[in-house]
Amino acid sequence: xxxxxxxxxxxxxxxxxxxxxxxxxxxxxxxxxxxxxxxxxxxxxxxxxxxxxxxxxxxxxxxxxxxxxxxxxxxxxxxxxxxxxxxxxxx
Amino acid sequence: xxxxxxxxxxxxxxxxxxxxxxxxxxxxxxxxxxxxxxxxxxxxxxxxxxxxxxxxxxxxxxxxxxxxxxxxxxxxxxxxxxxxxxxxxxxxxxxxxxxxxxxxxxxxxxxxxxxxxxxxxxxxxxxxxxxxxxxxxxxxxxxxxxxxxxxxxxxxxxxxxxxxxxxxxxxxxxxxxxxxxxxxxxxxxxxxxxxxxxxxxxxxxxxxxxxxxxxxxxxxxxxxxxxxxxxxxxxxxxxxxxxxxxxxxxxx
Amino acid sequence: xxxxxxxxxxxxxxxxxxxxxxxxxxxxxxxxxxxxxxxxxxxxxxxxxxxxxxxxxxxxxxxxxxxxxxxxxxxxxxxxxxxxxxxxxxxxxxxxxxxxxxxxxxxxxxxxxxxxxxxxxxxxxxxxxxxxxxxxxxxxxxxxxxxxxxxxxxxxxxxxxxxxxxxxxxxxxxxxxxxxxxxxxxxxxxxxxxxxxxxxxxxxxxxxxxxxxxxxxxxxxxxxxxxxxxxxxxxxxxxxxxxxxxxxxxxxxxxxxxxxxxxxxxxxxxxxxxxxxxxxxxxxxxxxxxxxxxxxxxx
Numbered sequence: 001x002x003x004x005x006x007x008x009x010x011x012x013x014x015x016x017x018x019x020x021x022x023x024x025x026x027x028x029x030x031x032x033x034x035x036x037x038x039x040x041x042x043x044x045x046x047x048x049x050x051x052x053x054x055x056x057x058x059x060x061x062x063x064x065x066x067x068x069x070x071x072x073x074x075x076x077x078x079x080x081x082x083x084x085x086x087x088x089x090x091x
Numbered sequence: 092x093x094x095x096x097x098x099x100x101x102x103x104x105x106x107x108x109x110x111x112x113x114x115x116x117x118x119x120x121x122x123x124x125x126x127x128x129x130x131x132x133x134x135x136x137x138x139x140x141x142x143x144x145x146x147x148x149x150x151x152x153x154x155x156x157x158x159x160x161x162x163x164x165x166x167x168x169x170x171x172x173x174x175x176x177x178x179x180x181x182x183x184x185x186x187x188x189x190x191x192x193x194x195x196x197x198x199x200x201x202x203x204x205x206x207x208x209x210x211x212x213x214x215x216x217x218x219x220x221x222x223x224x225x226x227x228x229x230x231x232x233x234x235x236x237x238x239x240x241x242x243x244x245x246x247x248x249x250x251x252x253x254x255x256x257x258x259x260x261x262x263x264x265x266x267x268x269x270x271x272x273x274x275x276x277x278x279x280x281x282x283x284x285x286x287x288x289x290x291x292x293x294x295x296x297x298x299x300x301x302x303x304x305x306x307x308x309x310x311x312x313x314x315x316x317x318x319x320x321x322x323x324x325x326x327x328x329x330x331x332x333x334x335x336x337x338x339x340x341x342x343x
Numbered sequence: 344x345x346x347x348x349x350x351x352x353x354x355x356x357x358x359x360x361x362x363x364x365x366x367x368x369x370x371x372x373x374x375x376x377x378x379x380x381x382x383x384x385x386x387x388x389x390x391x392x393x394x395x396x397x398x399x400x401x402x403x404x405x406x407x408x409x410x411x412x413x414x415x416x417x418x419x420x421x422x423x424x425x426x427x428x429x430x431x432x433x434x435x436x437x438x439x440x441x442x443x444x445x446x447x448x449x450x451x452x453x454x455x456x457x458x459x460x461x462x463x464x465x466x467x468x469x470x471x472x473x474x475x476x477x478x479x480x481x482x483x484x485x486x487x488x489x490x491x492x493x494x495x496x497x498x499x500x501x502x503x504x505x506x507x508x509x510x511x512x513x514x515x516x517x518x519x520x521x522x523x524x525x526x527x528x529x530x531x532x533x534x535x536x537x538x539x540x541x542x543x544x545x546x547x548x549x550x551x552x553x554x555x556x557x558x559x560x561x562x563x564x565x566x567x568x569x570x571x572x573x574x575x576x577x578x579x580x581x582x583x584x585x586x587x588x589x590x591x592x593x594x595x596x597x598x599x600x601x602x603x604x605x606x607x608x609x610x611x612x613x614x615x616x617x618x619x620x621x622x623x624x625x626x627x628x629x630x631x632x633x634x635x636x637x638x639x640x641x642x
Contacts, residue, residue, distance in 0.1 A: 001490050001491060001492065001493075002491070002492040002493075003492075003493055004492075004493065004494035004495075004577060004578070005495075006498075007248075007496050007497070007498030007499055008496055008498075008499060008570075008573070008574065009209075009210045009212075009248075009249070009498060009499040009501070009537070009538070010208065010209030010210030010211070010499075010501075010537040010538040010541070011207055011208060011209060011210045011213075013573075015494065015577070043451075043454075044450045044451055044454035044630075045454070045489065057498075058248045058497070058498040059248055059281075059284070059498075062281070062284035062285070065284065065287065065288050069288070070203060070205060070288050070289060090577075113548040113551055113552065188541070209535075209537050209538055209541065210499075210537075210538055211538050211539075211540035211541060216540055220540070248498045248499075249498060249499050249500050250500075250539075250540050251500035251505050251506065251509060251539050251540065252383075252477055252500055252505065255383070255477075255505070258406065259406045262406040262407070263406075
């Protein structure tokens with residue numbers, strides 16, 4: 001299952017996509033994120049999956065800002081550290 | 092909002108500020124006429140007119156105003172801010188419809204800038220909408236917020252949803268002061284997050300109409316955890332900076 | 344159908360109602376379960392009696408969501424002779440799902456909408472668009488109604504019911520008539536689709552310039568449908584495609600969206616009395632049945 005967490009507003013479109021089928025629950029993304037944006041939960045189908053935390057979801061542009069300095073194309077830590085290609089950002 | 096600043100020998104001699112109607116040219120003319128009447132001059136006595144802001148294309152080289160200079164808002168902001176406060180390094184300009192932050196060096200050269208455009212939750216209209224929801228005058232919003240010591244973090248990141256949330260809070264018997272403070276904290280949080288992207292460097296200066304909201308200024312200090320300077324008549328800084336550009340153009 | 348409130352002249356207030364199916368033997372029922380969907384704008388409940396949708400109710404949530412969950416449930420049970428305790432399992436969903444004191448479990452509205460759409464339209468549905476009161480979501484499901492891919496926007500009012508309420512209020516058009524009113528002959532340019540607050544200022548400008556109301560409302564419906572289209576693009580539209588949520592009843596947005604997508608949404612099945620706002624509550628009810636059966640097998 002692919003979940004796209006984030007939002008689109010007047011200033012742009014900001015989504016983090018998490019593919020729970022590719023995820024192997026290593027939890028490195030959860031642990032390495034400097035802003036604790038991600039967490040592992042038990043979903044509605046009783047599966048353990050990664051998600052974006054609810055208190056970050058509606059301000060993800062700001063939460064992820066430390067990994068994305070202006071005018072530089074850097075890969076965020078969570079994307080770099082996942083060896084399953086289970087996470088990607090839309091911006 | 093249309094702001095006009097007239098300078099004589101780099102000194103401010105007239106100012107005017109009016110709400111823009113849907114005919115922007117007519118509104119600018121009206122604002123300019125008001126300013127000119129303050130010192131009894133006519134348009135032909137003005138040497139240079141510099142246009143800045145969202146509608147600058149409307150008057151730059153266009154009749155009837157025929158502004159002969161145009162300058163970007165961020166440059167105007169920096170110029171105006173540094174002239175008044177030379178140690179300004181980060182200028183945070185939140186107006187009615189847009190919020191932006193600019194960082195410059197000691198010579199006033201732009202290092203970086205960021206803006207939060209086209210989303211009402213990061214601009215003055217947010218406060219206007221919440222004042223309506225609380226049924227208080229937008230001018231009194233800041234002072235009301237300062238009467239509170241408590242913030243309830245707001246869930247909504249959107250002006251439309253925040254209005255419903257404010258009404259909900261009112262129904263839950265949260266006081267208007269606490270709500271006003273929470274609203275200012277919410278918008279300050281967004282403006283501060285935006286500003287952090289260009290880096291914080293003292294002195295941090297607040298300009299734009301929003302800086303007149305004392306509750307917002309207080310919230311910014313708390314959120315950024317540093318002191319901020321509010322320039323006098325902050326809503327005119329952009330126009331002032333553009334006027335300085337016009338004054339310098341003459342001297343070339 | 345029973346109208347629960349007399350129509351006041353508040354244009355953004357859509358009519359609340361409840362429905363009871365004919366010929367349901369409530370007193371001799373074996374398993375009665377319910378799903379309750381507490382949204383930020385509307386609260387819905389669907390009650391299934393022995394696997395048949397027997398009753399439902401849709402009301403405005405208002406400022407107190409625990410209270411509205413009790414209210415909507417009592418409307419749905421009214422006149423059936425059945426009490427809340429007689430229900431074997433209740434699942435809550437929606438924005439206010441954690442505040443439903445009498446629910447046994449809370450499940451996300453995304454999962455419930457997937458399952459609900461699968462029930463209403465059948466296993467051929469692959470894409471569900473739900474335009475709710477304060478959110479907008481696009482869901483890809485499999486033939487069992489399980490989520491494959493989803494995206495939600497609940498941060499921004501553009502593309503949600505609240506945005507439409509703002510316009511109904513601005514133009515003094517009852518919200519349930521907006522769709523029809525917007526079907527004008529000459530399609531106007533859309534207003535700014537990226538912010539309801541700015542779209543509203545634009546609309547005021549258009550009105551002052553003499554644009555008729557119908558044209559302005561058409562401009563907004565056009566903007567909203569484009570906004571929703573870009574959300575759907577991220578998830579991809581595979582047929583069959585269906586629309587749930589309040590705005591599904593707005594032909595102005597639906598017709599423009601179908602045009603932009605080049606795909607028509609399946610209409611509601613005529614045989615059953617469904618309301619597109621019920622997909623969440625129906626899905627929740629189905630989860631309730633499954634969870635009840637699972638719990639009973641183990642005991």
